[in-house]
Every structure is written in structure tokens, then in C-alpha cells.
Amino acid sequence: MMEVKKATILVASIKRRKKKTNEEGRKIMSSPNESRTLAKAFSGILGVDEKSMLEILVKWHPEDLTTFRNENSSIFLKDKYFLFERWQDYHIAFLVKEFLRFQDVVVQWTMHPWERDARMARKALDGHPQTYGLLIELACTRSSDELLGARKAYLSLYGESIEEDVASRVEGIERQLLVALVSTYRYEGSRINDVAVRSEAIKLGITINRHGDKKKLFKDEEIVRILATRSKPHLKAVFKCYKETFNKNIEEDLDEPSLKDIIYCLYAPPMYFSKILDSAMKANANENEKEALSRVIVTRANVDMKDIAEEYDRQYKTPLTQKIEDVALGNYKDFLVTLVQRSLPKGSD
Secondary structure, eight states, rough: OOHHHHHHHHHHHHHHHHHHHHHHHHHTOOOOHHHHHHHHHHSSSSSHHHHHHHHHHHTOOHHHHHHHHHOTTTTTTOOOTTOOOEOOOOHHHHHHHHHHHHHHHHHHHHOOOOHHHHOOOOOOOOOGGHHHHHHHHHHSSSSSSHHHHHHHHHHHHHOOOHHHHHHHHHHHHHHHHHEEEHOOOOOOOOOOHHHHHHHHHHHHHHHHHHSSSSGGGGGHHHHHHHHSOOOOHEEEEEHHHHHHSSSSSSGGGGHHHHHHHHHHHOOHHHHHHHHHEEEEEEHOHHHHHHHHHHHHHHHHHOOOHHHHHHHHHHHHHOOHHHHHHHHOHHHHHHHHHHHHHHTTTTTTT
């Protein structure tokens, strides 16, 4: 009897210790810090925090998840009929996009640059006029050989040329200039004709100031010819001469955002890309703007990311890597930051 009693006492003691251990463990697992961390992991502006999700969710028990759902009404909604906590539909749609950001950026990074640009051009043409800026970016920031390669890839992928698709799909006054931009093969040497520079700077000034409706500039033959055929060194000289002649930068005389983007892409790509990156990382950015974060960093990482990062720091007084750290999450954030950092001098951030 004594042995049975001892065994009973021992079993009860083990159960008490086990219960106490479970209660202490549960207290740690459902701590407020973890709940806040998980809520942030699900609610980032760009990407999700996969590491925090893994570390927290695998430890939590059903009652911890119930508490979490009840405490986060921005993510979960109390069902009014059956009184259970269900996901907000819009947040599920949001998370689908955010989980895919890392996948998309990795796929873009591993693509051949020609294919990547061709697919981007097709996406721009499948969209709406707000996406035509991507065509401007591709046509005006790539070298002649890079643009030719994209045109070859586009023909291979879709059985049509970029030129004919732009001509048939773009509706509106931008069509003529966009066709010319994607069709061009610019001279890339350093030779500049000073007489032509001055003549064309004056022609641009007269033409721009003659048109009260700046939209008409998209169809002006001289504007199209100069912007779509001249080399980038030549255009930089023209824009410099324009400022000297008319006492203002050419972009100050242009009301149309698309025309300003063309000017910036042709003579100051780092300034253009810095603006695009800043817009992508704003809290109220739309999906097209957000996608530009991946696009710019992937396509410029091996080209001029150092110049873009320096320009971003100069314009917005924040290192580009720090800004990405502040707004992005998880593997997506780490991948982007790494791509930027590899282009910077050692010791800089």
C-alpha cells in the first residue's frame, strides 16, 4: 500500500510540474511582443516577414491564435452570424501580392535582361495609359544594343514587334512619339555637332513655347525627331544650351509628366530612378508604383545603382538601403538591400 501511495504522489507531482511548465511556456508563446511582431509581419507595406511568421506560428496553440485574431480587427472580422473570427477579404488579397513579391523579384533577377525588358514592355501595353511610362523608361534608359535585344526577345516571345504593338495598342496622342522611341537605335559615341546643338535647342524652345496645349508636343515632328534620334551626349548638350538660351531648364517649360520623364530618362537617369523609388516606397503607393521598387533595383543593380543610391540620398536625405529597411519586410527586403549594397563602395551604406 505504501508503494502505491508513493507512486500516486509521484504521478501527481509530475502532473503538477508538467502543468506548471506548460503554463509558463504558454505565457512566453503568447506574449504581447510576439503578437505585435506577427501583426507587423502580416501588415507590411512591401513584403512579409517570413522569419517571424515561422518562429511564432509553429509554437502557438489554437487558443493563442484565437487571441491573436480577436486582438487584430484590421486583419480579422467577427462574423455576425456565427461569431467566429474570419480573415478580412481585402487582407487576403493584400497578402497574396505581398507573399509573391519575393518570388517575383527572384524571377526577374534570374531572367535574361532582354526577356525581362520584353515582358515589362508587354505588361505596359496590356495595361492602361498610366503604364506607358514604363515604355518610356525602357526606350530611354537602355543602351541601343540593350533596346535592340529587348526588341528581339519581344518578337521571339510574342510573335510581333514592339513597334507594331505600340502603334496598334497605344491610344492617344503619345503614340507617335512612343513608336519613335522604341524603334530608335541611337549613336552612342561622344561626337557632338555644336552647330546642330544650338540650332536644335532654339527649335525646341520655339516649338515648346508656341504650343499652348503642351499635349500637341507629342506629335510635333521636330520634337519627335530630336528626342527619338539624337544621341544622349548630344541631347545633354542641347538641354544645356536650352537653359543658357532661355534661362530655364527645358523640363520647366513642359507641363506633361510623360515629356518630363523622357527628358530625365535621357539625360539624368539617376534622378528619374530616385523619384520612381521614392514613389514606390510611400505608404499610399498604388500597385504599379510598388512594383517599380523591384523593377528599378533589379534592372539597375549592375548598371548605375551606385549613382542612383547617391542621388536618392542627396534628394531625400536618407540612404536608400535604410529606406528599404524601414518599409519592406522579410526575404524581399533582404534581397533588395543586398542588391543595392553590392553596388556601393565597401564601408558605405
